[in-house]
Amino acid sequence: MSDQNNRLTEYALGILDKKTAATLKVEIESSAQSKSALQDIENALILLAKAEQPLTPSEHLRTRIINAVRQETQFSGFIDRLCVFFDLDRKTLENHLTSLNHVSEKTWQIYAFPGTHLYHFDGGPHIAANADCGLVYVEPGQMIAAHRHLGDEWSFVLQGQMKEINGAIYYPGDCIHRPAGSVHALQSVGAKPLVFAAVLIEGLEFVAE
Known part of the structure; x- marks a missing residue:
């Protein structure tokens, strides 16, 4: 997964240090793309927390995950x-x-x-x-x-x-x-x-x- 997606996931989980989180918050607030990505990640985390059995991701989320994995060969x-x-x-x-x-x-x-x-x-x-x-x-x-x-x-x-x-x-x-x-x-x-x-x-x- 790309570094940006990893950072957004860590931000959503609240595990970033204060300095990094504050910097990333400014980036998110100034970027519609980052806001959308963060919303997708937060929705996915909510579904995972509530799930009692494996979930099938939405096509939108599946595409985002596949594109993130492709970062390895960019x-x-x-x-x-x-x-x-x-x-x-x-x-x-x-x-x-x-x-x-x-x-x-x-x-x-x-x-x-x-x-x-x-x-x-x-x-x-x-x-x-x-x-x-x-x-x-x-x-x-x-x-x-x-x-x-x-x-x-x-x-x-x-x-x-x-x-x-x-x-x-x-x-x-x-x-x-x-x-x-x-x-x-x-x-x-x-x-x-x-x-x-x-x-x-x-x-x-x-x-x-």
């Missing part, structure tokens, strides 16, 4: 390119991509920057030993502040839209190279969270405003 069109990007075999890469089904503290570095979550893993043998490889998840509207790259960085957009401070916007399938010494900031724009793959050499340092 990046299937990029897998071959990502295998080259990270120098990893298909199975290993697909295992890493499943982490996007549920962004949690078990596997992710949560709130590395405001609204930004990081998932780290090792690249293949042809990736530089000092490279930091992984996935970056930036919630809509959030930014990664201006920073300088100490080495080269490659980013591959998988979902959402990445807007640079120079106004350039990158979309799923775009691959961006930033050379050592380059300075930039980026923002997640659009309705969906920004998700991109990254290979970062030598790290980065934030630039004082």
Whole structure:
């Protein structure tokens, strides 16, 4: 199930921490789609609580569940390119991509920057030993502040839209190279969270405003 549906379910059950619940409440109140999804989840939970025997979900709910499960393969069109990007075999890469089904503290570095979550893993043998490889998840509207790259960085957009401070916007399938010494900031724009793959050499340092 998608991370958003998981969060809505946890919200409906009242098991989110106060900070996350408050943030999600604002998102729900500003999105008719999220309100509808939450209502469906709450209705399903009520039916489950009252049921004395297995239930057959409504066609609408069944479709929503099926679409959520399909999140596991939402990046299937990029897998071959990502295998080259990270120098990893298909199975290993697909295992890493499943982490996007549920962004949690078990596997992710949560709130590395405001609204930004990081998932780290090792690249293949042809990736530089000092490279930091992984996935970056930036919630809509959030930014990664201006920073300088100490080495080269490659980013591959998988979902959402990445807007640079120079106004350039990158979309799923775009691959961006930033050379050592380059300075930039980026923002997640659009309705969906920004998700991109990254290979970062030598790290980065934030630039004082």
